[in-house]
Each structure stands twice: as structure tokens, then as C-alpha cells.
Amino acid sequence: MAEQDQMDFESYVSEKIAPRLSKAAKVPLLMLTCMDSRYPHRIIQTMDSKGLRGKYDQLILAGASLGVVHKGEWTTTFLDQLGFAIKEHGVKEVMILDHRDCGAYKKLLKPGVGPEDPKKERDAHIEICKKAIGVITKTCKKIEEVHCLLLPIETVEELASWP
DSSP, X not given: OOGGGOXXXXXXXXXXXXXXXXXOSSOOEEEEEOOOTTSHXXXXXXXXXXXXXXXXXXXXXXXXXXXXXXXXXXXXXXXXXXXXXXXXXXXXXXEEEEESSOHHHHHHSSSXXXXXXXXXXXXXXXXXXXXXXXXXXXXXXXXXEEEEEEEOSSOBEEEEEEX
């Protein structure tokens, strides 16, 4: 999705996620989000409003995509949880929700990445999302789709996906 094609998160879920998930018999989606307290209520409200309660598992790691690749222990934690979700719930898709002005990105990446340079911030999220997608697709053969989104306050931007 190009920057000019941005849409709000609720519209993205309505158009790209809800049609598939609402018909699923199991829990087809694992949603990885950041631990930032500005976003969980917004995500849950949107998913509930689209009738998707019980259609996704949610996992929270600092930095979302960064939590998948930051260091070995974090990768192991993510993959263990994803493996459990695949086995127990039939998860086949991963949605990673990064967000602008992320404290984990600012603290853990050198030099710091923040909203003062939106292009540099976006590029850092794209780079890390692609690494996270690589980890997921190489390790979890039962995953059919991975989407990595960037949540500014008003819109969502698809950064990368597979296939």
C-alpha cells in the first residue's frame, strides 16, 4: 500500500481482514502489537466492532516487529507463542501492528528513530518488518500470510507482506 493509499485502521480491517476472518471456523490470525498503551483499546474496539472477537490471538512485544528480531531471546519467545497459536488455534496468518513514535524503536535502534524524521522512521519500520517476515516465513511453514502495518494516529499503512 503506497503512502497515498493510506486508510484508517478501521477501514483496513473492514476491507482486508474482516471478510476472511469472519467466516473462519477457528482462530486464523495472530496479531502482534507493541506494548505502547496508546493503541490496545483502539485495536480491540476496531476488531470487536467488525465482529472479529474470538477470531484472532493477540501477542504483545515491545516494538512489535522489532520484538521479533531484536535479540535471540525475543525471537524465541515470539516463535514459541506463534507455534502454540498455530498448534492450538489453527493460526495461518500474522498481522504485525507497528506504530509511529515507538519508544522501543527509539531506544533500541542506533541512531534513534523517531517522529522528527518521518521518512527515516518509516524506512526503519519497513526494514525491521521485512526481517520479521523473513523469520516468520522461514520458521513457520504453516503461516500462509504475513502483513506488517504502521499505525499513525489516524491511518494505517501496509509496510510489507508475504506472499
